[in-house]
Amino acid sequence: MNSPSAIAARPAIVNVHAGVHTYDVLIGPGLMAQAADHIEARAGSAKCAIVTDTNVAHRHLAPLEAELKARNRHVGTKIVAAGEATKSFPALAELCESLLGMGLERGGLVIALGGGVIGDVTGLAASLVRRGVRLVQIPTTLLSQVDSSIGGKTGINTPQGKNLVGTFHQPSLVIADTALLKTLPVREVRSGDVEAAKLGLVGDAEFFAWLENNWRSVFAFDDEALVRAVEVSVRGKAGVVARDETETGERMLLNLGHTFGHALEAWAGYSQRLLHGEAVAIGICQAYQLSRDLGLIDDAVVQRVTAHLAAVGLPTRVADISGDSKPDAATLVKIMGQDKKVRDGRLTLILAREIGTAFVSRDVTAEAVQAFLTRSLADEAGRAHI
Numbered sequence: 001m002n003s004p005s006a007i008a009a010r011p012a013i014v015n016v017h018a019g020v021h022t023y024d025v026l027i028g029p030g031l032m033a034q035a036a037d038h039i040e041a042r043a044g045s046a047k048c049a050i051v052t053d054t055n056v057a058h059r060h061l062a063p064l065e066a067e068l069k070a071r072n073r074h075v076g077t078k079i080v081a082a083g084e085a086t087k088s089f090p091a092l093a094e095l096c097e098s099l100l101g102m103g104l105e106r107g108g109l110v111i112a113l114g115g116g117v118i119g120d121v122t123g124l125a126a127s128l129v130r131r132g133v134r135l136v137q138i139p140t141t142l143l144s145q146v147d148s149s150i151g152g153k154t155g156i157n158t159p160q161g162k163n164l165v166g167t168f169h170q171p172s173l174v175i176a177d178t179a180l181l182k183t184l185p186v187r188e189v190r191s192g193d194v195e196a197a198k199l200g201l202v203g204d205a206e207f208f209a210w211l212e213n214n215w216r217s218v219f220a221f222d223d224e225a226l227v228r229a230v231e232v233s234v235r236g237k238a239g240v241v242a243r244d245e246t247e248t249g250e251r252m253l254l255n256l257g258h259t260f261g262h263a264l265e266a267w268a269g270y271s272q273r274l275l276h277g278e279a280v281a282i283g284i285c286q287a288y289q290l291s292r293d294l295g296l297i298d299d300a301v302v303q304r305v306t307a308h309l310a311a312v313g314l315p316t317r318v319a320d321i322s323g324d325s326k327p328d329a330a331t332l333v334k335i336m337g338q339d340k341k342v343r344d345g346r347l348t349l350i351l352a353r354e355i356g357t358a359f360v361s362r363d364v365t366a367e368a369v370q371a372f373l374t375r376s377l378a379d380e381a382g383r384a385h386i
């Protein structure tokens with residue numbers, strides 16, 4: 001195994017090509033110490049605003065802020081509330097006004113220091129303020145390092161559903177310092193494991209098998225395992241983004257489990273009751289179960305996928321969601337009707353042929369999805385009473 005210092009000295013670099021945009025994703029432990037250098041090397045001597053949340057601020061903000069201040073590059077820091085509720089119109093409006101209030105100029109740069117929530121809302125603000133300023137992503141959760149900081153999707157939630165208002169705004173640089181993950185609560189590590197597993201499930205069976213065998217090292221924050229998990233995920237996602245930046249085809253595959261998951265998340269009110277990754281974990285299990293019911297895969301594949309998610313401690317059934325209230329199938333299908341991928345009123349689902357091979361389907365009617373969910377929820381309730 002490489003020593004942590006050897007890994008830090010040579011960060012992995014993945015180059016992302018998204019339409020006319022090209023940028024580096026730097027991956028390794030300890031990169032934050034040189035973040036200001038990396039930003040200056042790639043984005044010039046721009047003035048920077050930092051956006052972060054309350055949890056990240058007291059753990060990881062001070063060194064970055066100090067470095068930028070020392071170089072006279074800091075225009076201000078906006079600390080927003082932690083959690084999914086920050087992906088909202090009121091929080092977006094306040095953030096845009098704060099960035100303008102700091103005097104951030106058109107040539108300036110916004111640094112999103114945080115998880116997927118910070119990346120998504122800050123990316124959206126960066127795409128709007130002064131008709132667009134540059135963005136650097138410094139993802140601090142496993143989920144945001146393996147997935148959300150790459151590819152330029154920004155967004156907020158509305159009462160109608162998840163991520164329904166947003167833009168594509170590619171970052172100029174992504175700095176994934178894997179050492180920052182060591183302060184993450186285990187529940188958040190699990191949520192990141194889901195998105196990494198998803199990348200394996202849709203296109204890289206070998207990576208899924210690696211995660212099955214090595215997730216304990218990832219959860220123990222082993223430097224080499226973390227770098228590998230992030231690098232393989234980022235390379236996989238970068239490939240998809242290069243081929244389909246604006247999600248008209250292949251990129252839709254990365255929504256495996258998300259149509260079901262987003263409906264559950266909306267039903268749960270985007271609360272701590274059900275984190276994004278947890279909702280996607282249940283959604284992935286449902287997508288595999290539906291694929292099995294349609295005769296596309298054997299039950300053994302469903303069991304294998306479910307076993308990994310359960311092994312790391314994720315919920316795999318609606319019954320696993322805490323609290324007494326549970327959603328019914330009709331409610332979930334109604335919420336799914338707002339999904340961004342609905343075309344001519346038809347749901348777009350990501351289904352599986354095997355591990356590592358997923359495909360986009362518009363052939364399953366909303367009625368068939370409702371019938372599937374009705375069966376699945378009744379099965380769960382039945383099993384709970386055995």
Ligand code: NAD
Pocket residue numbers: 053054055056059082083084087114115116117118120140141142143144147148149150151152153154163180181182183184185188191195276277
């Ligand atoms: P998050 O940003 O809410 O972070 C999870 C929690 O961890 C928060 O409480 C946060 O304050 C805390 N935290 C962050 N970094 C920490 C650290 N280093 N140490 C301790 N605590 C830390 O959630 P997330 O799971 O990172 O991201 C989920 C969001 O990402 C969802 O809104 C989802 O829709 C979005 N997403 C976007 C894309 C995309 O392509 N844009 C892809 C996948 C998911």
